[in-house]
Amino acid sequence: MERTERFCRIEMLIRSRGCVSFADLMTELGVSRATLKRDLDHLRTRMDAAIVYDRDRNGYRFAVTGRQARRPGPPEASGVWFSEREIHALLTMHQLLDGLGVGSSMGRHLQPVLERLQGMLGTSDSEARELVRRLRVVPPARKPVRGRSFERLAGAVLERRRLRLTIEADDGSGERDRIISPLRMIHDGGIWLLDAWCHESEALCRIPVPQVRAVQTLELRAREVPMRVIEAELDAMPALRAA
Template identity: 90%
Template sequence: MERTERFCRIELLIRSRGCVSFADLMTELGISRATLKRDLDHLRTRMDAAIVYDRERNGYRFAGTGRPVRRAAEPEAPGVWFSEREIHALLTMHQLLDGLGGSSSMGRHLQPVLERLQGMLGTSESEARELVRRLRVVPPVRKPVRGRSFERLAGAVLERRRLRLTIDPGDGGGERERIVSPLRMIHDGGIWLLDAWCHEREVLCRIPVPSVRAVQWLEMRAREVPMRVIEAELDAMPALRAA
């Protein structure tokens, strides 16, 4: 178990049980006495975790918590010990990584990260599975991108190259060509968008990537536009300005 995951598990165990003995923490984490002492010291001195030792209860708890000790006969019901923002972030990351699957090269390389996230979601594997099953983040419907358009567009953004695009905006007017300088790409509402400078119209524009039918790299360098200008003109727009 990695150190970051241990820190999270220690806090989860203490929050869920109210007070946990040193021996129980060692058993749950599967670590040595020396390692647990270092982890507790790091949490308290470097991460400002308000963990204190309670002599009467012979265990560690959070300062200021008046929670009673759970009796042994009481079942340990799974709990959520995260804020709304924390659980949303953890579930979103878990969902994105899990969606890659183990068959792709990226999925295989990120499998250890997924397993660490799983460990952070609960004090046990069954609790983590139950949390993921009961609390869900429903992603927006993702609109597919044609062929290799995304890779070519993203490459041009990074290499700062102008593009000739064939676009079908779906307005019944048919396909049209535009010479653009790609500036950045954003993902919003389940769709990738290309922010670019349209050389024909001399304006900033925002192009839905699924509407791009063909991408041709040009030799000319892309025109540079300050990011503050892009953000001011495009991020505040109530609707897309198609090229």
């Protein structure tokens, strides 16, 4: 049983039984006394697991504080667990996003997740940085994504909301506003592209994300277009066509 599996097993045992003795944990995990002590210490100090020793019950349980004290049922454990291979895969995915130019715009949302993944691996901050350096993605030359445009555009695609975009013209002659229904985002040839339905031209269009200067989310639902239609018309386009 690898370390991350033991962490998950410890929390599951405490959550299901309410309180578990040190001896029972050793038996269930099949580990030495020293290994179990290290695991419990890591869970509490690195993973913020609220595991406390109950002298009256001679076992380990979850502390009940704040909102949990007012909830019925047993205290909650600290959340989702992954195996080491799954953690490595997730860290690789983060490096891939960073290489595609969106790591910084999504970083503040991903950072708590990355810290938790590092804690599961049992690595220090310096060891985690060294590990990430071994997963490097070298992208082709790309146009940078402006500010929070990627995050807002991707959010609208998933939430199915219409947008008002301010888009820079291809020839640099100025800017124009368009109301669109975002349908899909793709990365091709070093650039992020937004596939959308343009409500002015009443047609599908493909918008280079670096040309988007402003994004306003509207309350209207996005128009739905079947993916087979999007793929048939836009994936065969010989060149970019902005709204």
